[in-house]
Amino acid sequence: xxxxxxxxxxxxxxxxxxxxxxxxxxxxxxxxxxxxxxxxxxxxxxxxxxxxxxxxxxxxxxxxxxxxxxxxxxxxxxxxxxxxxxxxxxxxxxxxxxxxxxxxxxxxxxxxxxxxxxxxxxxxxxxxxxxxxx
Amino acid sequence: xxxxxxxxxxxxxxxxxxxxxxxxxxxxxxxxxxxxxxxxxxxxxxxxxxxxxxxxxxxxxxxxxxxxxxxxxxxxxxxxxxxxxxxxxxxxxxxxxxxxxxxxxxxxxxxxxxxxxxxxxxxxxxxxxxxxxx
Numbered sequence: 001x002x003x004x005x006x007x008x009x010x011x012x013x014x015x016x017x018x019x020x021x022x023x024x025x026x027x028x029x030x031x032x033x034x035x036x037x038x039x040x041x042x043x044x045x046x047x048x049x050x051x052x053x054x055x056x057x058x059x060x061x062x063x064x065x066x067x068x069x070x071x072x073x074x075x076x077x078x079x080x081x082x083x084x085x086x087x088x089x090x091x092x093x094x095x096x097x098x099x100x101x102x103x104x105x106x107x108x109x110x111x112x113x114x115x116x117x118x119x120x121x122x123x124x125x126x127x128x129x130x131x132x133x134x
Numbered sequence: 135x136x137x138x139x140x141x142x143x144x145x146x147x148x149x150x151x152x153x154x155x156x157x158x159x160x161x162x163x164x165x166x167x168x169x170x171x172x173x174x175x176x177x178x179x180x181x182x183x184x185x186x187x188x189x190x191x192x193x194x195x196x197x198x199x200x201x202x203x204x205x206x207x208x209x210x211x212x213x214x215x216x217x218x219x220x221x222x223x224x225x226x227x228x229x230x231x232x233x234x235x236x237x238x239x240x241x242x243x244x245x246x247x248x249x250x251x252x253x254x255x256x257x258x259x260x261x262x263x264x265x266x267x268x
Contacts, residue, residue, distance in 0.1 A: 015170075019170050022212070023212075024170075024171075024172070024209055024212045024213040026160075026162045026163070026170075026172050026176065027162070027163035027164065028160045028161070028162070028163065029160070029161035029162065029163040030161065036149075036153050036158075036160075037158075038158070038160050042160065042176065044183075044213040044214060045212070045213070045214060046213070046214030047214065049178075049183075049214075075158055078156070078157070078158045078179070079158040079178040079179070079180070080178060080179060080180030080181065080183075
């Protein structure tokens with residue numbers, strides 16, 4: 001499976017999970033290719049919107065480029081959404097981190113499979129956040 | 135050009151226009167085909183979100199099915215957005231109507247090219263609405 005279709009499958013998996021609990025979510029068309037700073041997925045309730053850059057991997061770590069994260073933050077600021085980096089590691093559940101809580105090297109933001117992040121949220125945490133402010 | 139690609143071109147035209155005035159807008163992936171009630175285009179500023187079902191036509195009128203409009207309203211309610219039907223008639227500018235201001239027959243919602251709608255907005259009106267509440 002190509003990297004692109006793997007990315008799209010991860011996005012689809014995530015929007016199905018949100019709709020399953022009646023929270024509207026959409027995949028953004030052309031998110032990896034168009035010239036505008038757009039996220040992969042948008043999720044929202046009337047009071048709370050999340051913009052998510054999401055990736056799935058069979059590796060033990062996942063990178064996000066500075067450019068991806070910069071664009072995610074820019075979109076979120078203009079649109080009025082909270083930015084999150086979402087990763088689905090193989091055989092684990094989705095985890096979500098705000099960019100400011102995500103470790104980075106000189107080259108990338110990095111989320112590791114075997115590490116516990118104090119500020120990471122799981123899917124149910126995001127749902128709670130969204131529903132509390134509904 | 136297929137009906138589907140014509141629809142996508144209309145959506146692209148619209149999002150370029152919004153980004154040109156620095157307002158974030160996105161096309162929703164799979165909007166015509168997936169099982170969830172999603173709009174074609176989402177536009178937003180921190181205080182104001184619009185969900186738009188958009189079509190372009192060379193005909194003198196444009197239909198929207200009851201199902202399309204129902205889904206647009208449902209999404210808008212859950213997500214927290216104002217629903218609009220947008221039409222680009224040939225050689226005219228985009229016009230936008232809220233569903234409740236759009237005439238309908240027994241079969242469809244209908245917007246006509248040669249008619250003046252008191253509550254129709256043009257693109258600049260939408261921008262004003264979005265920027266006023268920024």
